[in-house]
Amino acid sequence: MRSQRLAWLAMFVAMTVVGAAIKIPAVIGSIALDSFPALLAAALLGGPAGAAVGGAGHLLSALIGGMPLGPLHVLIAFEMAFLAFAFSLLYKSGKRWQAALLFILGNSFAAPLPFLFLLNKAFYLSLVPSLLIGSIFNAVIAVLVIPRLSGIAEQLANRGRTSQ
Template structure:
């Protein structure tokens, strides 16, 4: 990985840590704007970088919230990394709206499914609305900011030809 790309990756992880402090009211305290930098990194740096920011960003967000789900947050970090990676594949192939819908639905409804098995249906029903709002906010903000960053910074970004 080139130094320029590493620097951008570090910046997005730091932004994810900052987004972890912007909480969305939820049953558990780890729904935040930590996914926005992951989606940005996905669009600008690629799937692996976006997945890394998504997973690390979620762990930082859960630490800020006091790790309310304990070790289950590692499962959520893996789910987040996978969702961001899938988002990248669709986003970079020109299917941007599908990428957004996949991320929102996956993060809101599919990702908490293992917790329904472990903690019950009431936990799932309680957490889905705030996950949905958080996913929509993160995705909409990414769709607003990404094209502007590309337009303003242009050649200074470590973009591949697909972005």
């Protein structure tokens, strides 16, 4: 069972790499589809798994993008991990669209707040529109795909329990 869970985590992290490579041009940099695998992992495997995929996924996405913010990407990885964990809590309690809204608002407005103080207001304001669009894309994809994958995840979990 542990190896199966580890395989799922590896698959979701790999999906972040693929999502990071899919770039949609934006005001600053580009929008990547690297967050929705963390949301999938959070809903299907739980908050800690989603947090791990979210943090690792952001670092991989930043690495593919050339690490434009340097070590500040570690801070962003922790923020992504927290948002994936919070998404899991709401999603598992049946509040699917509230979980998506929390992720969208948190990733678009709250997560970039440190840059308001570390860099400047103009940088923060230029990030928000791109993050908002990217967050909407990632959250909507996740909320639409999770119910379709949850049946597969349950079947695999049940198969793993019966084989033990």
